[in-house]
Amino acid sequence: MDLDNLPTMGFWRFAQQAPQELALIDPDGRRWTRGELLSECNKIVHGLRARGLGAGDAVAILMPNSAQNLAILLAALQAGFLVVPINWHLAPAEVAYILSDSGAKAFFCHTDSLAIAEGAIAESGFAAEMTFCLGDSPNTDSYQALLADQSEHMPLDRATGMVMFYTSGTTGKPKGVRRAIPQVDPDTAATRFTMLLMLFGIQPGDDNVHFCGSPLYHTAVANWTTSSLHLGHSVVMHERWDAEAMLRAIEQYRITTAHVVPTQLIRLTKLPEQTRAQYDVSTMRHMLHTAAPCPVEIKKTIIDWFGPCVYEYYASTEGGGTLVDTADWLRYPGTVGKPWPGADIKIFDDDGSELGVNQRGTIYMLMTELSRFEYRDDPAKTANGRIGDYFTAGDIGYLNSEGFLFLCDRKIDMIISGGANIYPAEIESVLIGHPQVVDCCVFGIPNEEWGEEIKAVVQLAPGAEEASLISHQLFDFCAEKLARMKCPKTFDVVKQMPRDPNGKLYKRRLRDPYWQSHDRLV
Template sequence: MTAEPATQNASPGLWRIADEQPDRIAVVDPERGDFTYGELVAAANRYAHGLRALGLETGDAIVLLQPNGVDLLAGYFAAMQSGLYVVVVNWHLVGSEIAYLISDSGAKAFLAHERFAESAVAAADEAGLPASARFAVGDIPGFRPVSELGHGQPDTAPEERTAGSPMLYTSGTTGKPKGVRRPLTGEDPHEAPMAGRWFFGIFGLEPFDDHVHLCGSPMYHTAVLNFVSISIHLGHTAVLMDKWEPEEMLRLIEERRVTHSHVVPTQFVRLLALPEEVRLRYDVSSLRNVIHGAAPCPREVKQQMLDWWGPVVTEYYAATEGGGTAISGEEWLRKPGSVGRPWPGSTVKILDDDANELPAGEVGTVYMRMGSSSFEYHKDKQKTEKSKVGDMFTLGDVGYLDEDGYLYLCDRKSDMIISGGVNIYPAEIEGELVMHPKVADVAVFGVPNDDWGEEIKAVVQPADGVSAGDALTEELLEHARGRLAKFKLPRSVDYVDELPRDPNGKLYKRRLRDPYWQDRESAI
């Protein structure tokens, strides 16, 4: 079953749609199937009443530790109509890391899934959460069934309602994660968020219009959750995957007539690795906009996806903190390798190390600003100030603007290799090596070299059935010699069974790089 066609007078907004079209399909849960707008709102309303009954007030926080599913969304939308901050936790974290998020956010309720029982119990205990604040989907020792949170509560919306907000934690690969806590807007949650409508407008996604969104990545990622929640607000059915598999994605696109999705480049690579007969087996003609970000996409991968799916592939570059760029498939064919121009209201500048603005074509640090929007890292003024120059901030990425204002990214500044005084960007090397048919995944970084300071190391995950060894190394280096300048060639290649990525494709490069530097430090 897919989304019902919109009526001419239909109004966007989760609660409005539930009032006007309660039987319209809002969510397709990966295990439990179709849920209507009426059913989703009833669950969110019961949760909201239950949270108020626990004593939570506007400005308080809750933490969700749950897989993709309707239960996560019910908790999320309960917070979003109750003036609460909601932290959606990466379920790969261990108990102590989750405890930090509970404590740092000041959460007064914790809704976890039995799939993550061990880490949930450890986190709640370490954070000192009382038993009355612990709720479980399924069975978790010491947790109350989540059904008790809304037990006996009405399905109708609470009398006191004001818009809540996600409390987002940015990259935890260096030090403690940084919480971004924006001031609450005071908006009426019954209205579809204007920011969401504006954001989808960048990609040409309008309310209703027979849209179906496919979510294949975990919703603890900011962008993934945004795409799902905005889709639902705009009357787009959200089809959720529990675990992303390339052929299953193609099957769901055909079965549910999916129109848009949010993906990452590693998913493109895995889709392209499918045998041609598998790729051609499924009808993907319903797709209108497949949007990708979160990591650099090798040019050849992007080109092959455009050849297969047509110019429906859109790229964006953005930050939790605000601001970004976007580029359509048609534009990218004219400006290959670019991540686009600033979207409306956003400003992008390239600054040198002295905060001077650089002209077109010169490489420097990318700084952004979104209108007059401001943010701060929760309880960390120093981190806030370190990321800013004036009213602009940086994610630490390096790039340049061309003469038409299109942004090109080179790499993360922290990942840049300096060998013999020359700046080398690993992303370019990774983009060439990953296209070799015997490479499933690759990471490139700098390791110590007594003469040059750093030398280039490649760590490769061989494709299934491929044996690692000297013969493969020589084959890969020969492949690279025809595509890269000599100074960009890896000096050595190591092999691992699997690179440390999270399900959204983010590579934890420090886990690979640090041992090489630790060995150097221990030898000094």
């Protein structure tokens, strides 16, 4: 794609050209025109500048989905700020760490996250007067006060800002993924940022409506939502994701694009058939998903239901990646696609040697000028995940003879039992096909003879048989589709799997207790 010849777009430009057009329907159902959202965005810039912030300063956000959350993102991206979205499920100490590590000069929160914010402020020593709460807060300044008496006009000296997402911190403290800020104006930067959407065939225009049902603190969610606005699309935003609520929104607002993860696709397919049949989903043009391997049978069901509008891509907070449309996926079920233009994929073994066709190893992606990054203040971590100009997110996979990439699992999640490498994602994709299983997780636990054995944790559908009876059924179900060495040895049943609103599983909460007790014995 020729970046130099793209027509200049960007939310701010569209909002000035047609301020009366719909930009957003927020979680409360309020309809925001482009002009209203732009006014909110501009007031935030003026308010923060009046408090002493300038280009390069960091702004942290600990807020649920809202128009104001999105306006802060847009404000930062046109004022040269570094915006840091924070997961509002974190503990105060974790939020305090990110506040300190990012060097944030301003902190936005919400009454729903106020207790966490106040705990983080107390622990980090962050200035309460630079904390702006949306809603009532006796101990901080208010969002409303920051905007009071500020101009709604476009700020002067506009500069391109950047989002710095923090990695999940699977090992050690989370790290901010920081990229160099493009030395172009915000409108040009926004236009270039829409490139990924256009690779899928998504075009500019006000006849598109994007559905945002997951938290904006996730990289893909924020990127796809802001990019949709930069293409002149409107956005329908929910505070949290619900399967039937999404179907209802698709029909009511004639949604054309949506970004989901495999967990959400699974929950859609687990709805009763009569519920699924109630809603018209024919307006959907691009149902996009990423984040983890999607069970083949689940995706086939989604394609049969929604039609050939299902697209998948592979990327990470650090960059990417590959993409695949419905037709190519049906040719190679399970693939996450081929590298998009300008991208490249290589598979390396643990010694750094490149592997050949159908050989499983660690996936490395080419860093382009747009995707080049570093982990904030951690050159060792930055260097450890790289081979030349390629970096890894820690996933295992292989390339077939046609260059299509297949994911196996996260390297950290791989089970080594009796010297054999076993991939939990393969087992989970089988388990989730059982009619009484609505969610599942597979991991390794200590075994004196084999090193690790396979444990499965399942969440059952309402009215399912007792746990003591279901375990035998689940084992037999797996044994029909998997080698016996891959079948879980034991099954635990939980009422609710520990997932965040976007479907991300906190596997360590299930796995760590087994290893902690083992570590105390060895």
